[in-house]
Amino acid sequence: MGKTLFIDFSLLCEEIGKTAKRKEKIKILSDFLLKLDKEEIGPVLTFLLGKISAEKKLGIREGGIIRIIEKISGKRFSDFLAKTGDFGEAVKEIFYEINRDKIKPALTIKEVYEEFIRISEIKGDFSKEEKEKILTDILERANPLEAKYIVKSIIGEMRHGVKEGLLIESLSFILNIDKKEIERSFLISGDIKKVLFEGLTRGKDGIRDIEFKIFNPLFPMLAETANSIEEAISLHKGKVAIEYKLDGIRAQIHKEGEKVIIFSRNLENITDSFPEIVKEIKKIKVESIVVEGEIIGVDREGKPLPFQYLMRRAGRKRDITFSGIPVKIFLFDILFLNGKLLIDLPYCERRRLLEEIGREIQVVEKFEPERLEDAENYFEKAISLGHEGIMVKNISSPYIPGTRGKNWLKIKKINTLDLVIIGAEWGYGRRKNYLSDLYLGIMDDEKRKIMCVGKTFKGLSDEELKNLTGRLLSLKISQKGRTIFVKPEIVVEVIFDEIQKSPVYDSGFALRFARIKGIREDKGKQDINTISDLKNLYKKQSLLKGKYEEIQGSLL
DNA sequence: CTTGACTGCCC
DNA sequence: ATTCTGC
DNA sequence: GCAGAATGGGCAGTCAAG
Numbered sequence: 001m002g003k004t005l006f007i008d009f010s011l012l013c014e015e016i017g018k019t020a021k022r023k024e025k026i027k028i029l030s031d032f033l034l035k036l037d038k039e040e041i042g043p044v045l046t047f048l049l050g051k052i053s054a055e056k057k058l059g060i061r062e063g064g065i066i067r068i069i070e071k072i073s074g075k076r077f078s079d080f081l082a083k084t085g086d087f088g089e090a091v092k093e094i095f096y097e098i099n100r101d102k103i104k105p106a107l108t109i110k111e112v113y114e115e116f117i118r119i120s121e122i123k124g125d126f127s128k129e130e131k132e133k134i135l136t137d138i139l140e141r142a143n144p145l146e147a148k149y150i151v152k153s154i155i156g157e158m159r160h161g162v163k164e165g166l167l168i169e170s171l172s173f174i175l176n177i178d179k180k181e182i183e184r185s186f187l188i189s190g191d192i193k194k195v196l197f198e199g200l201t202r203g204k205d206g207i208r209d210i211e212f213k214i215f216n217p218l219f220p221m222l223a224e225t226a227n228s229i230e231e232a233i234s235l236h237k238g239k240v241a242i243e244y245k246l247d248g249i250r251a252q253i254h255k256e257g258e259k260v261i262i263f264s265r266n267l268e269n270i271t272d273s274f275p276e277i278v279k280e281i282k283k284i285k286v287e288s289i290v291v292e293g294e295i296i297g298v299d300r301e302g303k304p305l306p307f308q309y310l311m312r313r314a315g316r317k318r319d320i321t322f323s324g325i326p327v328k329i330f331l332f333d334i335l336f337l338n339g340k341l342l343i344d345l346p347y348c349e350r351r352r353l354l355e356e357i358g359r360e361i362q363v364v365e366k367f368e369p370e371r372l373e374d375a376e377n378y379f380e381k382a383i384s385l386g387h388e389g390i391m392v393k394n395i396s397s398p399y400i401p402g403t404r405g406k407n408w409l410k411i412k413k414i415n416t417l418d419l420v421i422i423g424a425e426w427g428y429g430r431r432k433n434y435l436s437d438l439y440l441g442i443m444d445d446e447k448r449k450i451m452c453v454g455k456t457f458k459g460l461s462d463e464e465l466k467n468l469t470g471r472l473l474s475l476k477i478s479q480k481g482r483t484i485f486v487k488p489e490i491v492v493e494v495i496f497d498e499i500q501k502s503p504v505y506d507s508g509f510a511l512r513f514a515r516i517k518g519i520r521e522d523k524g525k526q527d528i529n530t531i532s533d534l535k536n537l538y539k540k541q542s543l544l545k546g547k548y549e550e551i552q553g554s555l556l
Numbered sequence: 557c558t559t560g561a562c563t564g565c566c567c
Numbered sequence: 568a569t570t571c572t573g574c
Numbered sequence: 575g576c577a578g579a580a581t582g583g584g585c586a587g588t589c590a591a592g
Contacts (some may be wrong), residue, residue: 020573022577053564059588063562127591128562144578157579165577225569249566268565307567311585314566318586428570429580437581457572457581497568500583510583512567513568 002039006142007105008032009047022169025161029170033200036533041197043113047149049163049192050156056120060131061155062087068136073098078481085432086159088152095144102234103143112138112150159429164192171199185210186403188341189268190217199329211343214288215254217263219402221333223391226409229375232392235406240392241347242367242378243332246409247307247388248296249314251329254336255281256288265378273314275321277329283360290336291354293329293364299546302328304386307512308500309548325548330364332391335399343399347407350399368395383413386544388497415537417442417497417511417529418520420488422450424472431462434469440514441488442507445530450488451507455533459495459516468519491523492516499538509534 004275012032016025036044046052053061066077066085073094080090095101115138119131139147152158168186170178185207186195198206212218226232233240250265251274260278262271271278274295283292286342297305297313304327313325334354335343354363369375375392384388389412397407419440427436437457441450460468468490475486502510520527 057564059563061563123588125589159579161578163578186571247560247567266565270566306585311566313585315564315586427580431580455582456569461571502583503585504583512583514582515569 002037002108002110003039004044004109005038005105006107006109006146006150009044009109010145013048013149013152013160014145015156016162020161022161022166022297023274025166026170027175029166030174033170033196034174036200038201040109041200042193043109045167045193045196046113047109048158050153050158052116052153053156056117057086058119058131058154059122059127060119060135064128064132064135065091065151065154068139068170069094070131072136072139076238079480082426082482085426085428087155087428088148089158091151092144092148095142100143100147101449103141103182105143105146107123107138107141107146112222116154128135151336157429167196168249170487171196171207175199175204177204182207186220187403188212190219194230212336214256214336215259215261217252217267218335218343219267220252220265221399221401221408222404223408223410224404224406226392226411229379229390229392229411230372232370232409233369233375235409236392236394238369239395240369241351241395242369242375243364243391244382245388245391245412246294246296246330246364247304248310248327249292250292251272251277251295252290252335253281253329254276254288254290255284255286258282270314273316273320274327274329277322277327280329280361284357285360286357288336289334289338289357291331291357292333292335293331295327296545297311297325297331298328299326299548301546303546305548306498306500306542328362330362331358332364333399333477340473342400346396346398347393348395372538377413384544386546388412412497414495414497415499416493416517417533418491418523418527419453419494420450420525420528421472421486421490421492422452423483423485424469424490425455425484426482427457427465431457431465434462434466435472435484436465438492439485440485440492440494440511441528442534443525443528443530444507445532450525451531452505453507454502454505454510454514456494456511456514456516458514464519488525490521491525493518493520499534499541507531507534509538 016028046055069091070077075094080093084090088197105152115134119134122130142150168182169179171182186192189210198210252263254261260281261269261276264270297310299305309325313323331354334350365376379390392409394407419442421438422441424435425437427434433519437455439455440453444451472486475489477486477487478485494514496511496514498512500512502508
């Protein structure tokens with residue numbers, strides 16, 4: 001079996017994308033899912049969620065696809081991308097222009113999926129050429145609509161409003177069981193394909209049989225941002241525990257016997273990058289355990305290194321331990337112990353268990369404030385020690401995997417600067433008709449020149465961006481591809497978390513998580529902040545953090 | 557051997 | 568990662 | 575309030591081309 005055509009999948013996506021109503025999407029999706037053969041469920045979900053690249057590393061994305069499409073068609077891809085504002089839609093239009101609508105759709109889901117697996121397995125010299133050859137062959141057999149969704153599945157830009165949440169609701173509709181039950185299976189297994197497969201092939205029992213298994217990661221619990229410490233504490237009537245928010249890599253660590261696996265926030269296996277942490281975890285003398293913590297870089301004195309430097313260590317395959325960036329882990333939760341899942345226990349009890357097993361390994365400090373003032377002092381202490389901020393946790397909260405909620409609140413130190421817009425890029429998808437991504441400039445007070453400190457698309461509403469587009473176009477000086485450069489006149493107040501050294505921007509710096517707080521109509525470019533302001537802030541920030549330079553010497 | 561484009565993955 | 572938007 | 579969409583900086587690795 002396995003005869004579902006790729007064109008039917010493409011038509012499904014088109015139909016789902018047409019409506020914004022969840023109920024309608026669910027109805028359409030459910031009908032389609034019910035018609036699939038067993039072996040098609042996995043591949044269809046992979047395509048539907050646009051997760052091919054995440055699941056099988058293809059090594060082809062936007063760049064390779066543009067090359068292929070241009071070779072097949074002889075057209076300039078950027079022209080069509082500018083017109084449509086959507087990568088897949090651009091491919092579709094190009095395929096119409098070269099009369100690919102004459103092709104009778106015959107590709108099957110199974111076949112396309114198998115070709116993708118082949119692509120993912122090619123490595124080494126000439127691999128790019130070979131990978132692109134296979135994808136070219138598939139696209140040569142595709143009609144415009146098929147090509148659109150083949151490409152969209154690869155780059156993961158589906159834009160049809162279907163993610164895991166909608167799949168869960170669809171399955172709940174099909175099986176007529178509570179959405180919560182399916183959601184739990186998903187969060188505990190971390191595997192949406194498995195949930196849908198079990199549900200569609202075995203029904204309710206299939207869902208209920210899904211249990212947590214060690215070495216299958218579950219989704220990490222997430223925190224919301226609180227506006228103030230006061231708000232965070234009063235929300236839980238003072239019954240909170242505070243921890244430092246360390247700026248590193250979130251790690252979920254599974255151990256059974258001598259076997260240890262470290263998973264990242266996105267459930268990637270990152271064990272090989274951190275051998276010394278594996279060693280640490282092995283010291284815990286229990287049969288089986290799952291703990292969670294933050295891996296940070298530290299200097300000789302144990303001060304936390306800026307995140308940028310930790311990243312020189314993470315993801316590294318060679319010289320892992322000789323890279324000069326020692327790392328440490330600080331645990332903050334325990335999810336599983338000796339065969340028992342602990343996520344339904346309240347925070348305070350999990351914390352107690354963690355401290356018991358954590359005698360030989362570092363656990364992040366916990367502080368229970370009696371008054372607001374204590375909490376505020378603790379926040380200041382966190383910042384002065386070079387941390388990102390604090391986490392305020394409800395002491396009676398269970399661990400709810402994969403969910404962002406108020407049981408965990410994060411508070412970070414933020415900064416603002418007045419900057420000027422010096423350029424902008426046309427948006428994609430829902431923002432295709434206006435300039436969306438803004439280039440931010442700062443005054444170089446020595447050279448009397450404006451330099452770039454990065455880009456942002458966040459903070460303004462779509463409506464405000466729409467209004468801004470006209471103004472920016474009237475200030476246009478030049479253009480390069482999808483980017484325009486403008487006379488520096490519009491001043492914006494920009495919030496950001498941290499200043500980073502930048503290898504790309506001409507100011508030499510970039511703002512981490514920059515977002516616009518508002519347009520300062522009352523200010524002109526003569527009022528914006530200067531590079532000296534920025535350098536002073538950077539210096540202040542660096543004083544609190546660990547020193548990387550010293551260590552670098554011993555490395556090279 | 558070096559450089560640059562691209563990809564994948566941290567935040 | 569953060570922010571905005573439609574349901 | 576939730577799920578989804580739009581898009582940031584920057585690191586190492588891989589491969590192709592010079």
